[in-house]
Amino acid sequence: MSDQNKPSGSNTSNMSDREQVERTADRLRDELLLTLEELDRRRERALDVKYQVRQLLARNRETLLAAGGVALAMVVVGAGFSWWNERRQARIVWERRGRALRRAWEHPDQVASASRKQPLALELGRKLVFIFGSALASALAKNAVATLVPSSEAQPGKQGNKRMSLHLMQQEARA
Secondary structure, three states: OOOOOOOOOOHHHHOOHHHHHHHHHHHHHHHHHHHHHHHHHHHHHHHOHHHHHHHHHHHOHHHHHHHHHHHHHHHHHHHHHHHHHHHHHHHHHHHHHHHHHHHHHHOHHHOOOOOOOOOHHHHHHHHHHHHHHHHHHHHHHHHHHHHHOOOHHHOOOOOOOOOOOOOOOOOOOOO
8 A cells, every 4th residue: 555545644644554453463462361351350250259249248138138137036036935935834834733732732632633523424424435335346356357267167178177276377369
């Protein structure tokens, strides 16, 4: 290129083509180095745990404070309830002890239990229900055993030996 084609007021008007290329290359090299330095700085920040935690705390400060406040309130309420329940239990124990002392003073023959004797009809009814339930359970158990283990008299080939014995191992398999 000749000097006639270059604009007259530019920086490069007095430079040769080689100098212009060198200056452009230097400028591009400087920009590339700045870009690489910025990428390196960002890589270090991305791998820096302390920096990441600080950024996370800064972005979520209100949420973390609210969650901390709720947690603190729950701890305070739990501690208060525990204290109240402990005092209530202590009061209940002292009330029971007082009732036990009054009962022992009024009825020294019933010191071991707080229950009063039931009427005769209720006691008999309870015992009859217990007896009936026991008899029913016993009958059901006998029926189940008779169903599961057939008697030796029902087998047709074993008529000679009438002694009681266990024939479980000699039974034929049935489907």
